[in-house]
Amino acid sequence: MFPRPIKAASAxxxxxxxxxxxxxxxxxxxxxxxxxxxxxxxxxxxxxxNVFGIPSSFNMVENYVAVFTQSQAxxxxxxxxxxxxxxxxxxVGLACLAGYALAIYRFRVALPLFFLFVAGxxxxxxxxxxxxxxxxxxxxxxxxxxxxxxxxxxxxxxxCTLFMRNFIKALPFDxxxxxxxxxxxxxxxFWYVVLPLVRPAIAALSVLIFTFVWNDFFxxxxxxxxxxxxxxxAGVRALNGxxxxxxxxxxxxxxxxxxxxxxxxxxxxxxxxxxxTLGAVK
Amino acid sequence: xxxxxxxxxxxxxxxxxxxxxxxAPWLFLIPALAYFAIYVVFPIFESIWLSFFExxxxxxxxxxxxxxxxxxxxxxxxxxxxKFWTSLKNNLLxxxxxxxxxxAGLMIALFLNQExxxxxxxxxxxxxxxxxxxxxxxxxxxxxxxxxxxxxxxVWKALYCEETVNLLGNATFRCSxxxxxxxxxxxxxxxxxxxxxLWPQIAYCMILYLTGLNNVAADQIEAGRLDGAKGWKMLWxxxxxxxxxxxxxxxxxxxxxxxxxxxxxxxxTQGGPFGSTNVLAYYMYETAISEYGERYGYGSAIATVLxxxxxFYISYFLWRMYQDEKGGH
Numbered sequence: 291m292f293p294r295p296i297k298a299a300s301a302x303x304x305x306x307x308x309x310x311x312x313x314x315x316x317x318x319x320x321x322x323x324x325x326x327x328x329x330x331x332x333x334x335x336x337x338x339x340n341v342f343g344i345p346s347s348f349n350m351v352e353n354y355v356a357v358f359t360q361s362q363a364x365x366x367x368x369x370x371x372x373x374x375x376x377x378x379x380x381x382v383g384l385a386c387l388a389g390y391a392l393a394i395y396r397f398r399v400a401l402p403l404f405f406l407f408v409a410g411x412x413x414x415x416x417x418x419x420x421x422x423x424x425x426x427x428x429x430x431x432x433x434x435x436x437x438x439x440x441x442x443x444x445x446x447x448x449x450c451t452l453f454m455r456n457f458i459k460a461l462p463f464d465x466x467x468x469x470x471x472x473x474x475x476x477x478x479x480f481w482y483v484v485l486p487l488v489r490p491a492i493a494a495l496s497v498l499i500f501t502f503v504w505n506d507f508f509x510x511x512x513x514x515x516x517x518x519x520x521x522x523x524a525g526v527r528a529l530n531g532x533x534x535x536x537x538x539x540x541x542x543x544x545x546x547x548x549x550x551x552x553x554x555x556x557x558x559x560x561x562x563x564x565x566x567t568l569g570a571v572k
Numbered sequence: 573x574x575x576x577x578x579x580x581x582x583x584x585x586x587x588x589x590x591x592x593x594x595x596a597p598w599l600f601l602i603p604a605l606a607y608f609a610i611y612v613v614f615p616i617f618e619s620i621w622l623s624f625f626e627x628x629x630x631x632x633x634x635x636x637x638x639x640x641x642x643x644x645x646x647x648x649x650x651x652x653x654x655k656f657w658t659s660l661k662n663n664l665l666x667x668x669x670x671x672x673x674x675x676a677g678l679m680i681a682l683f684l685n686q687e688x689x690x691x692x693x694x695x696x697x698x699x700x701x702x703x704x705x706x707x708x709x710x711x712x713x714x715x716x717x718x719x720x721x722x723x724x725x726x727v728w729k730a731l732y733c734e735e736t737v738n739l740l741g742n743a744t745f746r747c748s749x750x751x752x753x754x755x756x757x758x759x760x761x762x763x764x765x766x767x768x769x770l771w772p773q774i775a776y777c778m779i780l781y782l783t784g785l786n787n788v789a790a791d792q793i794e795a796g797r798l799d800g801a802k803g804w805k806m807l808w809x810x811x812x813x814x815x816x817x818x819x820x821x822x823x824x825x826x827x828x829x830x831x832x833x834x835x836x837x838x839x840x841t842q843g844g845p846f847g848s849t850n851v852l853a854y855y856m857y858e859t860a861i862s863e864y865g866e867r868y869g870y871g872s873a874i875a876t877v878l879x880x881x882x883x884f885y886i887s888y889f890l891w892r893m894y895q896d897e898k899g900g901h
Contacts, residue, residue, distance in 0.1 A: 315697055321712045321713060410613060412889065413879060417616050419856070420619055421619055421622070423861075425615075512857075527707060537715060541715070566776070
């Protein structure tokens with residue numbers, strides 16, 4: 291292990307380490323802690339410049355309720371769920387099929403096609419913006435939830451296919467080979483042999499795609515116009531304009547927008563990190 | 573001839589059954605491929621094509637587009653567009669400074685790579701900024717930097733200002749130096765946004781390195797220790813070479829992150845003050861969908877430039893992947 295395990299160090303060093311880590315954490319998360327503290331303050335504290343000190347009263351419930359009653363935060367949150375969840379299902383589902391095809395079958399264009407998915411996943415959004423927007427306007431998908439789902443689903447299919455293909459490639463090929471010799475149909479091999487084995491990959495991708503799409507801001511601006519179909523990220527910006535200088539409410543709304551991905555991360559931590567660090571280990 | 577017919581009769585194999593290993597992959601592949609092609613692959617070429625037109629996004633009554641072919645005009649215009657060069661310069665700044673996330677992430681990972689009680693929770697909490705939307709990070713830092721009631725402003729007041737309360741009981745501050753308004757200063761605003769962007773990016777690099785460190789071969793470390801290597805030498809000669817895959821991914825995602833920077837700029841400054849914080853991604857958006865009417869052609873030209881820059885990295889990444897594929901299988 292590197293650096294040398296602190297467990298093997300002297301007692302004062304061990305103690306020192308255990309004191310330093312929480313302090314470092316507080317400094318690291320200072321912006322977040324500050325915004326949380328702001329979100330539970332009364333408005334008067336902010337006007338009087340009490341940013342770091344103890345709040346003059348704890349208004350956590352009032353502030354968070356105010357966000358819901360004074361704005362359309364609930365609608366934005368629901369929109370985010372309605373955009374994010376179908377996207378996850380579409381992109382992960384399609385990627386299971388495509389990843390299986392690219393990993394298991396040996397055909398000449400398998401590698402070029404795989405690289406197409408990889409490359410597409412890295413392109414700047416702006417190179418897609420005008421055609422996708424135009425296409426959405428032409429097909430009546432502009433300014434709808436479905437329009438956003440369809441685009442995100444397609445784009446995330448690239449990343450999911452990259453991930454799935456590599457995951458399936460690492461499975462023991464003998465399993466598929468022996469199933470074939472037994473005369474099992476190809477789609478049955480996929481369904482009964484491969485799919486149960488890729489469950490960890492499905493979990494990892496689901497949390498990752500959920501987070502990516504939830505946090506999207508660019509496409510929410512490009513593909514929507516009205517407030518009624520905007521996700522929470524775009525909503526928070528709108529609230530920022532609405533609650534001018536009501537920083538306690540803006541803070542509360544921002545933190546609310548962060549809750550679902552953070553919850554997802556903590557619940558599925560192992561899968562989340564496995565997904566993100568794909569390729570970081572040989 | 574009849575022998576072949578006989579075998580065909582006896583095994584009774586149809587064309588589909590005989591070619592199932594050729595057909596099957598396409599059946600699995602076509603839904604994803606067609607869908608991906610429509611939304612991602614074709615639009616890339618369409619954008620490049622559109623960059624040779626002038627178009628406000630409108631169609632005539634008979635459904636034909638109002639786009640007018642202008643050849644390389646949009647690119648010629650870009651050449652003398654001051655805003656474009658400012659954006660390009662800022663993109664370069666983002667690229668260079670964003671790279672700090674890689675060593676910074678490594679440092680935090682080394683600091684946290686211990687097995688004391690509660691370490692798992694600490695690691696997750698350090699990772700926190702990455703999970704949060706960039707919109708929220710932008711808002712947090714925008715407020716953090718606010719000279720009047722943000723954190724920087726408050727610290728400044730505590731250091732340089734004197735509070736005086738007038739007869740009506742209203743507090744006013746008299747400051748020996750006015751607090752810096754980071755996001756309104758054309759010279760430093762970009763640095764302020766990059767600093768905010770680094771926060772989640774460092775967290776990402778940290779998690780990549782933590783995973784990498786988990787897999788560093790213990791026997792090599794021990795062998796190094798026996799040879800008297802420690803500290804920086806150990807890190808440089810024994811640990812870092814083993815972390816190469818993690819470093820590679822960290823660099824790739826950081827480059828992409830730097831070139832994709834859009835959300836924070838949209839939230840924190842909208843490219844201002846005076847266009848000083850613009851980057852290509854934001855300038856393209858601003859140009860293509862502006863309040864003064866759409867300029868799809870010019871916007872597409874900016875997007876094409878950004879795409880070409882990114883293409884270098886994509887090609888490099890694919891080339892590396894290809895080497896791995898050749899070696900691995």
